[in-house]
Amino acid sequence: MGTTTYTPLANITLGSTATSVTFSSISQAYRDLVLICDLKGTVLIDIRLRLNSDTGSNYSYVYAYGDGSSAASGSFSGDTQMSLDFISYATSTNAHISKTEIMDYSATDKHTTILVRGNSGAGVDMSAQRWANTAAVTTAQVRPSSGSFAVGSTFALYGIAA
């Protein structure tokens, strides 16, 4: 019998609007983290992610998406945050759902790499993203590009065993 894992670390449902959701003091006892978001915005929003409160130009990513009529790919080097959507934005009526795999987050010998798949009524996207820092991830902040996350938005963080 293996080690049971996929441990829920936090499960948040917003009872009021929020301009950010921050997971802090993240246990270092796991190998990967998985962040599941199911959210709406008070306005049309993109969904951003920052690690360890790093607001520097230390995030890079490559993405691809389809919106039902076309598909596209792009990349960015040296952004000040990651993005959990590239077409799968949320609105006040359409939810964004995403699964973000934060790999080897407690390692200190490599940059943090994440894989994201996002879906909404606007389209579907996937991305690989890198935080150019070898520090272990202790904080993860999810924030909207503008406005706020709507009431009822959910954020769940899981730890995957080492």
Add this chain to the structure above:
Amino acid sequence: MLIPIGFFGAGGAAGAYELISTTVLGSSASSVTFSSIPSTYKHLQIRGVARTDRNVAFDNLIVRFNSDTGANYSRHQLEGNGSTVSSSAETSQTSIKTGRLTDATSTTNAFGAFVIDILDYTSTSKNTTVRTLTGAETGNTNRTIVLNSGAWLNTAAVSTITLDRQLGTNLLSGSRFSLYGIVG
């Protein structure tokens, strides 16, 4: 909203997702193999990060089952490379190519990441099907994100999985491969 979660990090109740084995390379290795895989689960998942020593353009993570090196694999993929989206397929291959890893041309400390789902691996009435998400933010123009579907054209139960680099000589130290079982 600030959620301190350190003290929530206790072990969860007995559930359906279990760690079977983890390999972290302390030195370079040509491949990683999970063998004698228990047949007590319904599905498997491999999660990890890896970097190879190839010093030209890029390298790919490949998967083989039960040490089968014959032309018994096929795949389809959807790939974004930072400028274009493409779709491709291969049949009669000697492995399933899942997507790019970082290599010696990539930014230092950058590793490619992958999540590989192996469904119904103990079944002896169907070929083994896999779904993979592999991404490498390499810090150069070789960056990619790939969604892949692969098949091993053999109805045998899976007892061994080999993860390998397609083009380079070795997987590098710090590469990590974890095998999980999902209870059915």
